[in-house]
Amino acid sequence: AQSVTQLGSHVSVSEGALVLLRCNYSSSVPPYLFWYVQYPNQGLQLLLKYTSAATLVKGINGFEAEFKKSETSFHLTKPSAHMSDAAEYFCAVTDTSGTYKYIFGTGTRLKVLA
Amino acid sequence: DTGVSQDPRHKITKRGQNVTFRCDPISEHNRLYWYRQTLGQGPEFLTYFQNEAQLEKSRLLSDRFSAERPKGSFSTLEIQRTEQGDSAMYLCASSPGPRELFFGEGSRLTVL
Numbered sequence: 001a002q003s004v005t006q007l008g009s010h011v012s013v014s015e016g017a018l019v020l021l022r023c024n025y026s027s028s029v030p031p032y033l034f035w036y037v038q039y040p041n042q043g044l045q046l047l048l049k050y051t052s053a054a055t056l057v058k059g060i061n062g063f064e065a066e067f068k069k070s071e072t073s074f075h076l077t078k079p080s081a082h083m084s085d086a087a088e089y090f091c092a093v094t095d096t097s098g099t100y101k102y103i104f105g106t107g108t109r110l111k112v113l114a
Numbered sequence: 115d116t117g118v119s120q121d122p123r124h125k126i127t128k129r130g131q132n133v134t135f136r137c138d139p140i141s142e143h144n145r146l147y148w149y150r151q152t153l154g155q156g157p158e159f160l161t162y163f164q165n166e167a168q169l170e171k172s173r174l175l176s177d178r179f180s181a182e183r184p185k186g187s188f189s190t191l192e193i194q195r196t197e198q199g200d201s202a203m204y205l206c207a208s209s210p211g212p213r214e215l216f217f218g219e220g221s222r223l224t225v226l
Contacts, residue, residue: 009154032213043118043205043217044157051213090156099170100212101147104156 002027002093006105014113019063019078021108023091026072032094033074034102035065039087047089050074061085086112116140118218120206126224127196134192135221139208146189147215148181149205150174157205163189196225 007022025031032051036044048059055067065076074091088109092102119138127133139146144165149157160179162170165186175181178196183189193200203222207215 034214036217041220041222043120043219044207045217046214049214092156094212099162100145100209101159101162101170102157102215103159106156107154 002031002095002103004091004093004103004105006089006091006108008108009106010109010111012111012113013081015083016080019076019081019085019110021076021089021091021110023065023074023076023105024072025074025091025093027093027096029096031096032100033065033067034092034094035059035063035074035076036090036092036104037087038090038107044090047076081110081112083112083114086110118206118208118216120204120218120221122221123219124222124224126226128226129198130195132192132194133196133223134190135204135206135223137189137191137206137208137218138187139189139206140210140216143208143210143216144186145209145211146183147207147209148189148191149207151203151205151220152201160191160204193223196223198225201225 003026005024034049035047048057050067058064091105121136146163148160151157163183178194181191203220205220207217
């Protein structure tokens with residue numbers, strides 16, 4: 001069965017510093033992978049997705065992620081953190097059983113320090 | 115606004131009462147999903163519809179929970195005899211295919 005593990009439930013970075021949020025997946029078949037962002041009391045917004053095309057995926061708000069099959073990882077990065085990036089970030093993998101439901105990680109809360 | 119719409123956004127109820135949440139998906143999307151998110155956790159899958167057919171239900175969906183999608187349009191999620199453990203954010207998502215889910219803003223339930 002597919003699953004994702006997000007290392008670090010809380011990450012703090014200084015404004016302007018590199019953001020690195022970690023995600024490792026488990027899948028028996030080539031996966032579809034996603035990163036979503038959630039602001040307080042809101043739904044989830046798609047940041048970026050990997051669907052077996054380019055391994056380096058660029059998303060919105062300056063975020064990008066690299067699919068590394070050998071490491072079963074899909075880490076999210078942003079070169080320079082902004083205060084508005086403070087939110088909860090979720091990595092997800094698609095279940096390939098037919099429903100294509102998403103299986104989410106437990107999330108990483110990003111705090112940006114002034 | 116052509117996104118996924120959920121109503122109500124917030125619901126406070128007393129234990130033992132019934133509650134119903136509604137989701138209006140993006141109009142051309144035939145796939146609809148319900149998720150539950152508790153504090154500090156990622157969303158957990160509850161159920162999936164393709165058009166009006168409910169094709170998968172999670173074991174999280176106890177017999178107090180029922181979901182419908184009449185005519186393959188909007189969907190409702192009803193919780194009967196609510197318990198405090200039902201307090202959570204209930205998220206609806208729709209999709210035209212397997213590669214991206216579009217989420218609504220969620221319905222937050224508080225059971226006193």
